[in-house]
Amino acid sequence: QLPSGSPVTLMEGPINADGLVWxxxxxxxxxxxxxxxxxxxxxxxxxxxxxxx
Structure with missing residues (x-):
């Protein structure tokens, strides 16, 4: 789990699975x-x- 506000880089996606966007x-x-x-x-x-x- 990342702390709230942690900056990240999106590497791949979006993938729709289990009714969610990943x-x-x-x-x-x-x-x-x-x-x-x-x-x-x-x-x-x-x-x-x-x-x-």
Whole structure:
């Protein structure tokens, strides 16, 4: 689990599965994994802060 506000780079996706939108992300220190997009159970899971170039 990443702390709220952690910047990540989107590496792959979106993938629609299990009724959710998934993105493969990577942190600044090189950790990677899959994260859901949107609001689930009151928590925001991916929020775009800087538009892609």
């Amino acid at each position: 993105w493969r992300i990577q942190t600044a220190d090189g950790r990677s994994g899959w994260c859901i997009e949107g609001i689930v159970d009151g928590g925001v899971y991916i929020q775009t802060l800087v538009p892609a170039p």
